[in-house]
Amino acid sequence: RKEVEQDPGPFNVPEGATVAFNCTYSNSASQSFFWYRQDCRKEPKLLMSVYSSGNEDGRFTAQLNRASQYISLLIRDSKLSDSATYLCVVNGASGGSYIPTFGRGTSLIVHP
Amino acid sequence: NAGVTQTPKFRVLKTGQSMTLLCAQDMNHEYMYWYRQDPGMGLRLIHYSVGEGTTAKGEVPDGYNVSRLKKQNFLLGLESAAPSQTSVYFCASSGGSSFRSTDTQYFGPGTRLTVL
Numbered sequence: 001r002k003e004v005e006q007d008p009g010p011f012n013v014p015e016g017a018t019v020a021f022n023c024t025y026s027n028s029a030s031q032s033f034f035w036y037r038q039d040c041r042k043e044p045k046l047l048m049s050v051y052s053s054g055n056e057d058g059r060f061t062a063q064l065n066r067a068s069q070y071i072s073l074l075i076r077d078s079k080l081s082d083s084a085t086y087l088c089v090v091n092g093a094s095g096g097s098y099i100p101t102f103g104r105g106t107s108l109i110v111h112p
Numbered sequence: 113n114a115g116v117t118q119t120p121k122f123r124v125l126k127t128g129q130s131m132t133l134l135c136a137q138d139m140n141h142e143y144m145y146w147y148r149q150d151p152g153m154g155l156r157l158i159h160y161s162v163g164e165g166t167t168a169k170g171e172v173p174d175g176y177n178v179s180r181l182k183k184q185n186f187l188l189g190l191e192s193a194a195p196s197q198t199s200v201y202f203c204a205s206s207g208g209s210s211f212r213s214t215d216t217q218y219f220g221p222g223t224r225l226t227v228l
Contacts, residue, residue, distance in 0.1 A: 099160065103154060
C-alpha cells in the first residue's frame with residue numbers, strides 16, 4: 001500500500017461547481033501536510049499548507065483529520081483556470097530530517 | 113532571484129551513456145531533492161540532501177548518484193543510462209538554517225530525459 005493515496009480522477013465539473021478531494025496517509029507520525037498544484041508539463045507549486053485547525057484561502061479550504069489520517073481540499077466556485085492536477089504531500093520525520101512523500105495526484109477538469 | 117534552475121531542459125541518451133543533471137538554487141536553502149515523475153506514478157524521491165556535503169537515499173535511488181559539494185548546487189548522475197530511466201526529473205529545495213517540517217518546497221522547471 002502506498003504511503004499517500006489519492007483518487008486519480010479525473011474529476012470533471014462545470015464552472016461554478018464545488019469539488020472536494022481527499023488524501024489518505026499511512027504514517028501516523030507524519031508531521032506536516034500540503035496541497036500542491038501541477039499544471040500539465042510544469043513543475044508543482046504550493047497551493048496551501050494544511051493546518052490542524054483547518055485553513056482557508058479564498059475559494060480553497062483544507063482540512064486535516066489526524067484520527068482518520070486524511071486531508072482534504074475543497075474548491076468552491078470552480079474556475080476554468082483551476083483545471084490541473086492536485087498533489088497531496090505528507091512530511092514524515094526520518095533521522096532528524098523531514099522527508100516528503102507525494103500522492104499520485106488528482107486530476108481536475110473544469111469545463112464551461 | 114531565479115529560484116530553482118535545472119539544466120539541461122531536455123536530453124536524449126542512448127542506453128549505457130552517462131550524464132549529469134544540474135540543479136541550482138539561490139534561496140540559501142538547506143534541503144535539496146531530486147524526484148522523478150512518470151505517468152500515473154506521481155513524484156518519487158530519488159535522493160535528497162539536508163545540507164552541503166550530505167546526501168541520502170530516497171524511495172528509488174538505484175541507478176543514480178548525487179553530490180552536494182556546494183550548498184546551492186545538487187547534481188544527479190546517471191552512470192549507465194537505461195530505458196527505464198526515461199522520465200521527467202524535478203529538483204526542489206526547501207528550508208532555512210533550522211529544520212522545520214512545515215517548510216515548503218520550491219521546484220525547478222524539470223528535465224525531460226529520454227533513454228533510447
